[in-house]
Amino acid sequence: xxxxxxxxxxxxxxxxxxxxxxxxxxxxxxxxxxxxxxxxxxxxxxxxxxxxxxxxxxxxxxxxxxxxxxxxxxxxxxxxxxxxxxxxxxxxxxxxxxxxxxxxxxxxxxxxxxxxxxxxxxxxxxxxxxxxxxxxxxxxxxxxxxxxxxxxxxxxxxxxxxxxxxxxxxxxxxxxxxxxxxxxxxxxxxxxxxxxxxxxxxxxxxxxxxxxxxxxxxxxxxxxxxxxxxxxxxxxxxxxxxxxxxxxxxxxxxxxxxxxxxxxxxxxxxxxxxxxxxxxxxxxxxxxxxxxxxxxxxxxxxxxxxxxxxxxxxxxxxxxxxxxxxxxxxxxxxxxxxxxxxxxxxxxxxxxxxxxxxxxxxxxxxxxxxxxxxxxxxxxxxxxxxxx
Numbered sequence: 001x002x003x004x005x006x007x008x009x010x011x012x013x014x015x016x017x018x019x020x021x022x023x024x025x026x027x028x029x030x031x032x033x034x035x036x037x038x039x040x041x042x043x044x045x046x047x048x049x050x051x052x053x054x055x056x057x058x059x060x061x062x063x064x065x066x067x068x069x070x071x072x073x074x075x076x077x078x079x080x081x082x083x084x085x086x087x088x089x090x091x092x093x094x095x096x097x098x099x100x101x102x103x104x105x106x107x108x109x110x111x112x113x114x115x116x117x118x119x120x121x122x123x124x125x126x127x128x129x130x131x132x133x134x135x136x137x138x139x140x141x142x143x144x145x146x147x148x149x150x151x152x153x154x155x156x157x158x159x160x161x162x163x164x165x166x167x168x169x170x171x172x173x174x175x176x177x178x179x180x181x182x183x184x185x186x187x188x189x190x191x192x193x194x195x196x197x198x199x200x201x202x203x204x205x206x207x208x209x210x211x212x213x214x215x216x217x218x219x220x221x222x223x224x225x226x227x228x229x230x231x232x233x234x235x236x237x238x239x240x241x242x243x244x245x246x247x248x249x250x251x252x253x254x255x256x257x258x259x260x261x262x263x264x265x266x267x268x269x270x271x272x273x274x275x276x277x278x279x280x281x282x283x284x285x286x287x288x289x290x291x292x293x294x295x296x297x298x299x300x301x302x303x304x305x306x307x308x309x310x311x312x313x314x315x316x317x318x319x320x321x322x323x324x325x326x327x328x329x330x331x332x333x334x335x336x337x338x339x340x341x342x343x344x345x346x347x348x349x350x351x352x353x354x355x356x357x358x359x360x361x362x363x364x365x366x367x368x369x370x371x372x373x374x375x376x377x378x379x380x381x382x383x384x385x386x387x388x
Contacts, residue, residue, distance in 0.1 A: 007041045007042065007381070007385075008041075008042045008044060008088050008089075009041055009042070009043050009044065009087060009088065009089050009090070009091055010044045010045075011028065011032055011043050011044065011046070011092075011093070012046050012080055012091065012100045013045070013047050013092070013093045013094070013096075013097050014048045014093075014094060015028065015047065015048075016045060016048075016049070016055050017029055019047075019048075021269075022210060023117065023296040024094050027093070027115070027117065027154075027296065030180060030181075030182060030373050031180075031373070031377070032045060034180070034373040034374060035377050035380065035381070037374075038377055038378070038381065041377075041381060044087055046058065046080045046097075046100070056080075056083065058079045059076070060072055060075060060076065068132065070132070070136035070137055073095075073096050073137075073140075074099055074140075077096075077098075077100035080100035081100045081103035081107060084104055087108075088110065088111075089113065090104040090105060090108075090110055090113070091112075091113040091114075091115070091384075092114055092144070093117060094117055095120060095137045095141040095144070098114060098140050098145075099140045099143075099144065101113075101144060101148075102147060102148075105147070105148075111150070111384075111387040112144070112147070112148050112149050113149060113150045113387070114144055114148045114150075116151055116152065116153050116154065116158055116162055116293065118291070119141070119158075119161055119162065119165050119293075120137050120141045122161060122165065123214060123291060146168050146169055148173070149387050150173050150175060150383055150386075150387060151169065151173060152175055152383070153175070153176050153293075154176075154179050154293050154294040155176065155178060155314065155315025156176050157313075157315040157317070157318065158176075158293040158294065159174050159176050161314070177376060177379050177380060178294060178318065178370075178376070179294050179299065179371070179376070180372055180374075180375065180376040181296065181299040181303055181367055181372075181373070183303050183364075183368050186276060186300045186303035186304055187303060187304065187305075188280045188304055188305045188364070189273075189276045189277050189280045189304070190277070190280065190281075191273070191277035191281075194274045194277040194278060194281075195277070195278075195281055197274075198234065198264055198278075199264060200234055200278075201232070201262075202231070202262070203283045203350050203353070204231060204232035204233060204234055204350075205227075205231065205233045205284045205285070205286050205309075205346055206233070206234040206235075206236065206279060206282040206284075206285055206286065206306075207220055207233070207234070207235050207236065207237065207285075207286045207287075208236045208237070208270075208279070208285075208297050208300075208301075209237060209287075209289075211237050211239065211240035211245060211246055211249050212241040213241075213245055213290065214290060215237075215288070215289050216288035216289045217237060217249055217288065218245070218248050218249055219335065219338060219342065220286050221235075221249065221252035221253060221256060222252065223288070223338075223339035223340070223342040223343040223346070224256060224343070225256070225343075226339070226343035226344075227346050227347055228351065229259075229260055229262075231283075231350045231351075232262035232263070233256075233262070233263055234266065235263070236266045236270055237265070237267070238267050238269060253265050275300075279300060279301050280304040280305065283306075283307065283353065283356045284306065284307045284308070284326075284349040284350060284356060285297070285301035285302075285306045285308045285309070287301075287309070287310035287311065287316065288310070288329075289310070289316070290331060291313060291314060292311075292314040292315065293315050294314070294318070295315065295316050295319055298310060298316060298319045298320055299319060302319070302320075302325055302367045303364055303367045304360075304364070305357075305360035305361055305364045306356075307326045307355075307356045307363065308326030308363065309327050309342065309346050310326060310327075310328055310329070311328070311330075311338070311342070312328035312330050313331050321362070324359070324362050324366075325362045325363035325366055326359050326363065327349070329341045
């Protein structure tokens with residue numbers, strides 16, 4: 001790679017600080033920082049929402065804010081594509097920005113790179129959230145993937161899913177570049193004040209994630225009925241993607257709280273320092289996802305030296321090493337079997353502090369060695385260069 005800022009890249013995303021609510025937003029923010037730090041790439045960021053000092057932001061005014069959200073996305077994407085300054089390449093993240101990347105590649109005759117954070121065909125429950133918009137989001141994703149110059153998959157499991165979901169895509173243009181993590185932002189941190197603030201004491205498990213079917217929180221809550229009641233659980237989960245799953249989770253938490261005083265539900269978005277303190281203090285991090293291309297939350301927990309119990313789906317086995325950094329539980333068609341096995345793994349780690357410490361230490365070592373953002377940036381730049 002040559003020196004100097006000789007590569008101008010348009011990064012297209014829905015989420016951008018301070019409006020980040022999911023793993024894709026975390027990924028984009030860290031990737032742009034890492035790319036800019038190389039001195040080789042100059043990133044021009046376009047995002048959804050209110051004006052930002054470090055990005056071109058796009059939002060609609062009334063009456064367009066009243067139309068179907070998926071159609072709103074297409075209109076914002078059109079604005080994004082029309083207003084790009086001169087760039088060598090366009091790189092889009094999630095279906096929300098994929099259409100902008102597709103349009104830009106056609107308008108300006110430049111390569112379009114897509115990072116696959118998830119796949120619409122593998123998230124059929126999104127139809128409950130988006131209604132008819134799910135048909136649009138699926139069409140956008142399919143169109144973008146089939147025409148992209150390259151697709152970055154965040155795991156080998158995700159790469160296999162792309163090949164299966166989109167057989168018209170040339171497998172040779174799907175490149176695995178796993179997510180990274182900032183191991184200085186996420187590291188073991190002791191802060192008793194945070195535990196006191198939320199009333200947490202004794203060995204506890206923690207879940208961090210959105211209330212959506214994908215994250216499997218309802219499975220965890222049913223499994224928790226089989227966990228020794230002396231152990232506590234912290235559920236850091238805010239508003240639900242759609243009312244049905246929200247009501248189910250609320251009912252399950254309420255049932256647990258009737259018989260246990262150590263079930264803590266934190267509904268607001270945790271400040272970073274509090275999140276790291278809770279992850280560090282937990283004896284185990286629980287990730288019961290039913291679909292997970294990679295799972296940045298597992299990397300965050302491991303970076304804080306916390307053992308992980310996770311479902312063995314998607315890219316999770318590429319992050320969590322079974323028996324070394326945590327335990328993997330096979331997702332079964334029989335929900336009760338999966339939940340019983342998940343509870344068993346949680347009980348095993350929660351009841352053995354020395355085991356939890358051993359798994360946690362190995363987890364941080366693995367993250368530091370294999371998931372640094374500098375490595376992600378270098379590999380991504382190599383891909384950019386191959387396309388220009």
